[in-house]
Amino acid sequence: MIIKKIFNNNAILAKDSDKHEFVVMGCGIAFKRNVGDKVEENLIEKTFILKQKDASEKFKLLLEDIPTEHVSLCYDIIEYAKNILGVELNDYIYVTLTDHISYALKLFDEGLNRPNALIWEIKKFYTKEFEIGLKALEFIESETDKRLPEDEAGNIALHLINAQVNNSSNKVEDITHQTKMLQDILNIVKYTYNITLDEKSLNYGRFITHLRFFFQRLNKNEKIESEDDFLLKQVQVKYKKAYECMQKIEKYLEIELSDEEQLYLTIHIQRVTQR
Structure with a gap:
């Protein structure tokens, strides 16, 4: 596996011998490395394999604008959600949820809050997704020391709901x-x-x-x-x-x-x- 593109010290685009591309993250994985160098696989912590090309391209663009720690945090939230829900989620969740949470943290820093008008429906009709949203707020607080409002648990739940619906074969x-x-x-x-x-x-x-x-x-x-x-x-x-x-x-x-x-x-x- 070789480095195809460097986003920052902790995130790269890698390519294997079959020319498959992966976004790979790990502490210092790109430190003092160059495009074309072999990936130090012992430093790999997270691997993003996005099968949908459009989602993959958008995710690469996202990595250029969003802090690596936000991407890593959302990866953990999505993996946790997959385990709890027991379903596959549409690849776009890595783009949409990461973008959303990163922006929510930015608004939090600016003292702004986005109320969720559907919070009562989400709580009532999508209890499992909402509970994952609440758990995600704990993940976020643990990593950033920022406690986002409950409305954001509802917003995260909405992303999970949409990622399941959009996976429908019909x-x-x-x-x-x-x-x-x-x-x-x-x-x-x-x-x-x-x-x-x-x-x-x-x-x-x-x-x-x-x-x-x-x-x-x-x-x-x-x-x-x-x-x-x-x-x-x-x-x-x-x-x-x-x-x-x-x-x-x-x-x-x-x-x-x-x-x-x-x-x-x-x-x-x-x-x-x-x-």
Whole structure:
């Protein structure tokens, strides 16, 4: 294995005898070394093998702009997530999550915080990914002495969710089907209320995101069960029209929604139809 490109003292692009490329990291792996030199394999700590060419090229560009310690940190988070979730993640997670966490640390240094508007949904519907996000905050704090807010656990969870969804072998078919369902549901809401929805509003964006998560759960045959229908009964009375609209959507989907799913869908309908 020889050095093809040096990013910094601790990160290089290496090439093996079969001309396969790898991003390799290790303390001092490129110190006083040159392109064409043999890689000191005993110094290798982490190896990135990205099979998707586009993801690999973007990752190389990322290495030129982001501190090596951030890349190494995200590698550990992703490996931890793979072990906990027991699934393969799309190669782009190495690009998107690394870029996100590095920028989140930059904002933290500047005293800025990005609230996550979907935090309650992520906590409820993606508990495993959210727990990994919380663990990631511990990893980050351990390495940087910076404790990022809980919202960032939600953001990390979103990256993990997307990396799993985008791994689907039927991605094109799924997206096509989901897009049609999404449009049909939006039409049900529009015709029930006889209004034009404000597609630029925050509530519209939240509604769309909720539906996309909902479709993912349908694909995985996941159902959210509720231990208490008290809130749903209150919502039925308080948001009667939104609840009736939700029932139309349930009928269109030809499935029986759990109380929890009915509750959140009704609340989203109520929000997206308010001026």
